[in-house]
């Protein structure tokens with residue numbers, strides 16, 4: 001499940017450049033006995049299966065025996081909800097980040113209790129397993145590591161938009177099926193273009209994600225633009 005995505009796109013380049021290293025370890029390869037059993041029925045009864053603890057303890061004990069050289073994160077709907085702040089924190093992590101992916105209905109509680117440092121959810125929906133959640137985290141974190149994206153986006157541009165929804169983008173042609181590109185973008189006046197973009201970003205964020213605006217640090221001109229937006233919306 002994991003390799004096709006890791007071998008495409010940005011992540012493949014990061015791995016080739018030596019910036020990212022991903023090891024994939026299947027609990028079944030660490031299971032005991034001829035039949036390599038990784039799951040069993042739950043104590044106390046009930047439906048579904050529970051992943052046995054031993055394969056997880058063996059993987060960690062074999063590959064990361066030193067506790068201070070690993071950060072074990074379990075993907076779980078019970079975890080704190082992943083966001084860009086957590087992605088930034090993980091992009092600066094010096095230890096190996098181990099993403100524990102469960103399958104079936106559950107993992108034996110003792111894995112979480114004794115091995116896991118952190119539990120992360122990628123959102124409030126049910127997945128079949130943690131693998132897709134792990135890929136989401138790998139993707140979001142990797143693109144924050146210096147050297148992965150090249151330097152196409154400046155630090156200045158990044159801080160301009162970070163935390164707001166993006167402004168509208170246009171490319172050629174100048175007019176398409178009667179739909180025109182906003183004149184300000186053709187003006188060559190970069191101060192005016194920047195202000196227009198910021199105002200568009202503020203307007204869309206106010207309309208669709210007012211929760212994001214609460215976290216965003218507004219400059220005096222941002223506040224002025226929000227007042228203008230509110231004033232303008234009275235007339236429509």
Ligand code: J9Q
Pocket residue numbers: 075076077101102103120121122123124125126127128129130131133
């Ligand atoms: C492991 N539903 O769901 C949302 N974020 C993570 C998950 C998840 C799941 C089942 C297993 C992770």
